Amino acid sequence: MQVYRASFLAIILAATSLFSLNSFATSGKDNTHTLGERSIFSERAINERLAPSAKVCMEGDSACQGASTSTPAPTQIAAAQTPEQIYQTKCMACHATGAAGAPKVGDEAAWKARAEKGIDTLVKNAISGVNAMPPKGMCMDCSDADIKAVVEYMISQSVKK
Numbered sequence: 001m002q003v004y005r006a007s008f009l010a011i012i013l014a015a016t017s018l019f020s021l022n023s024f025a026t027s028g029k030d031n032t033h034t035l036g037e038r039s040i041f042s043e044r045a046i047n048e049r050l051a052p053s054a055k056v057c058m059e060g061d062s063a064c065q066g067a068s069t070s071t072p073a074p075t076q077i078a079a080a081q082t083p084e085q086i087y088q089t090k091c092m093a094c095h096a097t098g099a100a101g102a103p104k105v106g107d108e109a110a111w112k113a114r115a116e117k118g119i120d121t122l123v124k125n126a127i128s129g130v131n132a133m134p135p136k137g138m139c140m141d142c143s144d145a146d147i148k149a150v151v152e153y154m155i156s157q158s159v160k161k
């Protein structure tokens with residue numbers, strides 16, 4: 001009989017502590033959420049826990065704005081980068097693989113044909129974008145001079161003099 005009573009008590013205890021866990025979770029100092037959203041079991045809290053810890057966004061994407069408050073302004077990074085570094089971080093994804101029909105760096109014929117338009121046209125197109133080539137190759141913090149230097153670098157890596 002004694003044993004039964006003990007386990008009965010244990011069950012009662014477990015049940016009440018489950019309840020109080022929930023009310024404890026709901027009764028916290030959370031004033032930012034409405035009552036139904038405070039619980040750790042609420043859809044809001046569950047979604048928050050399941051949300052990815054980081055968000056990927058493209059440079060210049062308005063969704064990214066304000067996301068990197070602690071990192072230095074992008075212009076400072078670009079200023080310190082060589083054309084080769086800009087190429088490697090911004091342009092290589094398309095121009096090393098030929099993705100979306102991008103002229104591949106190292107493909108002499110492709111770049112000779114492009115270079116016939118003249119460096120100024122190539123730079124202008126690289127800055128404003130042409131077909132699948134995004135404006136400035138999505139390097140929004142690159143200056144026009146940066147882009148020109150990178151285009152010259154890409155040509156120098158492709159067309160032998």
Ligand code: HEC
Nearest residue numbers: 090091094100101102114122125126131132133136137150
């Ligand atoms: C998202 C892929 C992508 C990225 C990133 C990209 N490009 Fe391009 N680029 C292309 C494609 C595709 C073309 C071919 C466009 C066409 O002529 O149809 C192209 C063409 C070019 C051309 C030739 C333009 C012309 O008039 O023939 C230059 C120059 C160029 N890109 C420079 C760059 C530079 C510099 C960067 C980095 C700052 C860069 N691209 C990043 C896809 C890309």
